[in-house]
Structure formats: C-alpha cells, structure tokens
Amino acid sequence: xxxxxxxxxxxxxxxxxxxxxxxxxxxxxxxxxxxxxxxxxxxxxxxxxxxxxxxxxxxxxxxxxxxxxxxxxxxxxxxxxxxxxxxxxxxxxxxxxxxxxxxxxxxxxxxxxxxxxxxxxxxxxxxxxxxxxxxxxxxxxxxxxxxxxxxxxxxxxxxxxxxxxxxxxxxxxxxxxxxxxxxxxxxxxxxxxxxxxxxxxxxxxxxxxxxxxxxxxxxxxxxxxxxxxxxxxxxxxxxxxxxxxxxxxxxxxxxxxxxxxxxxx
Amino acid sequence: xxxxxxxxxxxxxxxxxxxxxxxxxxxxxxxxxxxxxxxxxxxxxxxxxxxxxxxxxxxxxxxxxxxxxxxxxxxxxxxxxxxxxxxxxxxxxxxxxxxxxxxxxxxxxxxxxxxxxxxxxxxxxxxxxxxxxxxxxxxxxxxxxxxxxxxxxxxxxxxxxxxxxxxxxxxxxxxxxxxxxxxxxxxxxxxxxxxxxxxxxxxxxxxxxxxxxxxxxxxxxxxxxxxxxxxxxxxxxxxxxx
Numbered sequence: 429x430x431x432x433x434x435x436x437x438x439x440x441x442x443x444x445x446x447x448x449x450x451x452x453x454x455x456x457x458x459x460x461x462x463x464x465x466x467x468x469x470x471x472x473x474x475x476x477x478x479x480x481x482x483x484x485x486x487x488x489x490x491x492x493x494x495x496x497x498x499x500x501x502x503x504x505x506x507x508x509x510x511x512x513x514x515x516x517x518x519x520x521x522x523x524x525x526x527x528x529x530x531x532x533x534x535x536x537x538x539x540x541x542x543x544x545x546x547x548x549x550x551x552x553x554x555x556x557x558x559x560x561x562x563x564x565x566x567x568x569x570x571x572x573x574x575x576x577x578x579x580x581x582x583x584x585x586x587x588x589x590x591x592x593x594x595x596x597x598x599x600x601x602x603x604x605x606x607x608x609x610x611x612x613x614x615x616x617x618x619x620x621x622x623x624x625x626x627x628x629x630x631x632x633x634x635x636x637x638x639x640x641x642x643x644x645x646x647x648x649x650x651x652x653x654x655x656x657x658x659x660x661x662x663x664x665x666x667x668x669x670x671x672x673x674x675x676x677x678x679x680x681x682x683x684x685x686x687x688x689x690x691x692x693x
Numbered sequence: 694x695x696x697x698x699x700x701x702x703x704x705x706x707x708x709x710x711x712x713x714x715x716x717x718x719x720x721x722x723x724x725x726x727x728x729x730x731x732x733x734x735x736x737x738x739x740x741x742x743x744x745x746x747x748x749x750x751x752x753x754x755x756x757x758x759x760x761x762x763x764x765x766x767x768x769x770x771x772x773x774x775x776x777x778x779x780x781x782x783x784x785x786x787x788x789x790x791x792x793x794x795x796x797x798x799x800x801x802x803x804x805x806x807x808x809x810x811x812x813x814x815x816x817x818x819x820x821x822x823x824x825x826x827x828x829x830x831x832x833x834x835x836x837x838x839x840x841x842x843x844x845x846x847x848x849x850x851x852x853x854x855x856x857x858x859x860x861x862x863x864x865x866x867x868x869x870x871x872x873x874x875x876x877x878x879x880x881x882x883x884x885x886x887x888x889x890x891x892x893x894x895x896x897x898x899x900x901x902x903x904x905x906x907x908x909x910x911x912x913x914x915x916x917x918x919x920x921x922x923x924x925x926x927x928x929x930x931x932x933x934x935x
Contacts, residue, residue, distance in 0.1 A: 456773055569783035576767070576775060576813070580828070583743045583762040583838075584787050627772065631812055636774045 432544035436609075439545060439553040440648055443605040444618065446560040448644030450602045451623035452637050453564065453595065457575045462499065464616040465514045466596075467603045469495030471525025471612040474537045478530055484537070488607055492600040495521070500593050525612065540611030540673040542655070556601055563598050571595065572633070610673040621680040622647060628687040643683055651676030696721050696758055696836055696868050697742070702750035704734070704741050711737045713892045715750075719836070719868060719885075726883035726899070727872045730912055733890045735872040736765060739838050742870070761829030761837045761867075766845035767821075771814030777824040778809045781831060788832045795831070801864075802827040802857060819850040826857065830865075837862070839871040851875070855882065879903070 429437070454460065470488040477487025495517070502513040529537050545553070564571075570591055573581035578588045599619070606615040626640030655675040660667055670678075697719040704712040712734040719725055727735050741748045743762060754760075781795050799809055802823045813821065822842060829837055842858065843851040855875075859882050862869055873879060879886055879899050886902050888894035888911050895902040895911075 456770075456775075458770075569786040572775060572779055572783045573787065576773070576780060577764060579740065579743075579745055580762065580764055580767070582745045583760070583764075584784055586787060627774070631774050632776070633774050633779050 430544065432546060435547065435550035436543060436545040437652065439550055439557075439605070440609055440652065441645055442554065442557040443602070443609075444622075444644040444648035445641050446557045446602050447606060447618045448622045448626070448641030449561060449564045449637060450599055451619040451621075451644070452626060452640040453568075453571050453575070454599060454619060455623040455627060457571075457595075459599075460620045461514050461518075462596075462599070465499065465518045465521070466492065466495060466600050467607060467612050467614075467616040468518050468521040468525065470603060470607050470615075471521055471537060472528055473525075474607070474612065475525050475528030475530075475533075478533045478537070479528060485604065485608060489604055492604055493597075496593075496596045496600045500596050503592060504589065536611065538611045538613045539671055540607065540609045540614065542609060542652075542672045553605060556605055560598050560602055560605075563594065567591065567594070610676065614673040614677050617677045617680065618644065618648070621677065621684055625680070625684050625687045628684070629690055643680070643687075647680035647683060648676050650679045654679065694721065694755060695719060696723075696755045697870075698751070698753040699742070700751040700753070702738075702741060702748055702752060704737050704746055704748045706737065706746075711891065712741065712748075712889070715889070715893050717887055717893065717896055719870060721835070721868055722866050723868050723885055724862065724883050725868075725870045725885045725887060726879040727870060727887045727889055728874075728876075728879065728903075728911065729889040729894075735889055736840055738889065739840050739870065739872060742838060758836055759832055759834045761832070761834035763822075763825050763829045763837065763839040763842045765840040765872075766818075767825070771812075773812065773814055775813050776810050777804065777813065777827065780813070780824070780828060781809075784828060784831045790832055794833075798827050798830045801861065802830070818845040818847065819853065822846050822850075822854055823857070826854075826861070830861070834867065835865075836868040836870070839869060841872050841874065843873075843875070858882075876903075 454462065470492050473487035473489070473491025474484045475487070476491075477484045498517070499513070525537070526534065570581065570586045573584055573586055574588045574591055582588050602619060603615050606618050610618055622644035623640045625643040626636045626638075630636040630639050651672060652675075655670050655672045659670055661670065662668070695718045699718070700716050702712060702715040703710065715738070717725075727738065729735050737746065739762075740746045742752055743760065744752070781798070782792060785792050785795065804820070804823055804827055808816065808820050808824070813824065816824065822845060826842065829839075837858075839858070843854045846854055855878050858869075858871075861867065871883070880903075883899050885897065886899045887896050888902065888907055890911055895907045
C-alpha cells in the first residue's frame with residue numbers, strides 16, 4: 429500500500445468514527461432524513477465543480493454550506509414543515525445535480541470510490557474530523573438538553589438556534605468527508621445506519637455513542653477489505669460489482685439486521 | 694425588593710395578540726398562581742418571562758435571581774436513551790455547577806437511583822414530573838416558574854406533587870409563578886393570584902381577587918367557589934378543576 433493509499437484508508441476510518449458520533453445525535457434529533465438531504469445537496473456542487481474542472485470537494489463544500497443555511501432557516505420557519513422542505517430539496521438537488529454532472533463522472537459522484545490522498549488533504553481531513561469529534565464531545569450536554577426539550581434547554585441558557593446551526597454545519601462537514609468515498613447517494617447511510625445499530629443494541633447514552641461509532645468503523649473497515657479483495661464476484665451467470673460505497677453500506681445493513689436479533693446492553 | 698417587575702407586556706404570535714398590556718410584580722418568597730381558561734396566554738406568559746419568546750414591554754428580573762423552570766408535560770420520545778442522571782448532569786455542566794448537589798436534590802424530590810437510571814420515556818407521569826422538578830432545582834434557584842406541573846399526573850399523584858412543591862418552597866424559601874388549573878391548590882398554597890385572559894382580569898390575594906364575579910368572567914358561569922369554614926385555608930368543592 430502506498431503512502432497516499434494509507435492516508436486515504438486512515439481518513440476513511442476516522443470519518444467513520446465521526447459519522448457514528450454525529451449520526452447518534454442526528455438519530456436522537458429525528459434528523460435521519462436530513463442526512464440524505466444534506467448529502468444530495470452536495471451533488472449539484474460536485475457536478476458544477478467537475479463541469480468547470482475544479483476540485484469536486486470545493487464545489488461540494490460550497491453547496492453543502494449553502495444547503496445547511498437553507499435547512500437551518502427552514503427548521504426555524506413555522507410555515508413549512510421540515511418534512512416537506514426536506515422532500516422538495518432532496519429531489520430537486522438530485523435532479524439538478526444529475527443534470528449538471530458530466531455523465532462520465534456521474535457514477536463516481538453518486539456512489540463514490542476509493543481514491544488515494546495527498547498528505548495535505550489528509551491533514552485537512554484529520555483537522556475536520558477533530559473539529560467534528562471535538563464539537564460533539566464538548567457540546568453533548570447542550571445537545572442532550574435541546575433534543576429533550578428545546579424550551580427547557582433555552583431556559584437553562586442554551587442558545588438552541590445557534591446550537592442547531594453548529595450541529596448542522598458539523599453534520600455537513602461529516603457528509604463532505606464521506607462523500608468522496610461513499611458518493612452523494614450513500615453517504616447519508618453511513619451517518620444513520622450505524623446509529624440505528626447502536627440504538628438497537630443499547631439503552632444508555634454512553635453505550636449508544638460508543639456502539640454507533642464501533643459499528644460505523646467496523647462497517648467501513650469490512651467494506652474496505654471486501655471491496656479490495658472481492659471487487660467482483662459471480663453468482664450464477666451474474667457478475668456483481670462490490671464497489672467501496674455499496675460494500676460499506678451493505679456491511680452496515682447486515683450488521684443492522686443482526687442487531688435486530690440481539691438484546692440491548 | 695421585587696424579584697420581578699413586568700410592565701406593559703404584550704406578546705404577539707403570528708399576528709395574534711396572545712398577551713396584552715400586562716403589568717404585575719413578584720416579591721421575594723411570594724407564590725403567584727396564574728389562572729385562566731385554555732388559550733388565555735398563561736404558557737406564553739411564562740415563556741416571555743424566560744425570554745424564550747420576543748415581546749414588547751419590560752420584564753425586569755432582580756440581578757440576583759436564579760430561575761428554575763418546570764415546563765408543561767414534555768412528550769419525551771420513548772426511544773431516547775436518556776435518563777434523568779444524563780439530564781441532571783447536562784444541566785450541571787451547562788450551568789457550570791458541580792454534581793455534588795445532585796444526590797440531595799434527587800432525594801428531596803423522591804427519585805430513587807433506579808428511577809434516575811431509567812430512560813425518561815419509560816417513567817410514569819409522576820416519576821417524570823418529579824424528575825422535572827428535580828431538574829428545576831439544580832443551580833440553587835430562588836424562583837420557580839411552573840407550567841401546570843401536575844398536567845401529566847393522575848389525581849392521587851397530583852396531591853403528592855403539590856405537597857412536594859409546597860415543601861420545597863418552604864424549605865428553600867422559593868418564590869414561584871405557577872400556572873395551574875386547580876383552584877383548590879390556589880387557595881391552599883398561593884399568596885397571590887393573577888387571572889389572565891389575554892389581559893389581566895384580576896391580581897391580588899386569592900381570597901380577595903377570586904370573587905365569583907371574576908371567576909364567572911374568567912371561565913363562564915359554570916364555576917363556583919365554596920369556602921370551607923373548618924379548613925385552615927379556604928378550599929373549593931367540585932368543580933375545582935377548571
């Protein structure tokens with residue numbers, strides 16, 4: 429394995445850890461669908477960046493930032509329910525993104541893939557993961573209060589609106605880190621499925637956060653191994669492609685199904 | 694010195710005037726009950742006092758005031774893996790106070806270790822309410838704002854919650870503002886009453902302010918108050934839940 433491939437593997441695993449933590453709070457905040465919306469908002473950004481030959485991550489970051497601000501405003505607005513807003517943005521972003529993205533790059537934009545990573549981007553990624561994990565750990569008490577009761581949190585001195593914005597930004601940063609290897613269609617699943625596994629297996633907060641993170645890292649590690657050693661396999665006359673993104677989410681889904689059989693800890 | 698001074702408070706929600714030109718004061722140790730029919734603006738008033746809503750007018754709290762808040766029933770998600778231990782610690786951390794008072798608070802509101810470690814969605818109405826009252830006591834408040842603290846509790850449990858609140862207020866010399874539908878509670882425990890129906894309908898001691906005319910104006914003719922001579926404080930007979 430080359431150094432740049434090692435950087436990439438390390439960052440993917442660190443991203444999985446961040447996704448497990450962020451996903452746990454997203455699940456408790458009933459934001460499961462928001463993960464898909466945010467990731468789909470990345471698609472038009474990816475498409476435009478590829479169209480103009482600039483770094484796709486820059487385009488995705490710009491689109492995600494704008495999308496995050498939009499969702500934050502919609503959450504605060506009482507005129508449109510979040511569900512409706514999410515439904516509209518979700519499909520619109522997918523449609524516009526598909527139109528904008530050059531057809532040769534569309535599969536990669538939608539489903540991601542393994543790419544090697546330069547040392548600079550690796551460092552930037554590690555900083556981003558540190559910001560995400562640091563925010564969740566430092567703000568977990570305020571997040572707990574606000575998801576239990578926003579008004580009780582407000583009465584305790586928590587600025588709930590600002591906290592929601594910070595959480596959405598951290599959520600989008602997690603999507604941005606994951607979109608490179610999971611693609612816009614699947615990155616939302618990395619945030620939600622491991623958290624669903626954690627929730628299924630635990631009933632205390634600490635156990636939930638730890639289990640979600642382990643499930644996320646395990647899914648990504650097994651997905652990496654499977655897609656590396658068995659990129660194609662044949663069932664009867666059909667050859668299946670196990671690209672990285674689908675392999676990771678398939679592993680996470682199997683773990684989730686197994687979690688349905690286990691008692692809570 | 695007044696703990697709270699409210700002057701010409703008006704709250705508008707989506708173009709509808711919910712509270713209009715309300716003025717009143719709360720002194721240290723005073724127990725104010727807020728009465729009014731559904732939709733009278735009682736909960737909105739508490740939220741305005743907590744600065745959770747934008748309003749016109751003045752809400753002036755004394756500089757040394759520390760507020761504990763007991764909200765109306767919270768529909769706790771039964772799937773949340775949160776316990777009152779988590780919530781108590783979260784509040785301590787947010788307020789930057791130590792965990793050392795938590796055992797005493799839990800004991801004073803009757804929360805056992807087992808209840809503290811049970812996910813909030815699995816608690817009974819009474820246990821949950823005791824948890825919320827315990828939560829409000831963190832940070833050593835000198836005034837409690839309570840929004841129908843017995844709304845989610847069955848009738849025998851209601852009495853226990855009222856007694857608990859009364860005991861805590863006496864022990865800690867807490868002032869309070871409580872939204873309540875229970876007239877018998879108001880007569881037994883409140884030192885002042887504010888009748889609200891968008892505007893102020895009455896304000897003063899319960900015995901003086903809650904005349905049959907005021908109650909009729911507030912709730913319609915169906916509500917009557919019958920004072921017992923043999924009781925230390927005055928109480929009401931049916932219907933006392935309004």
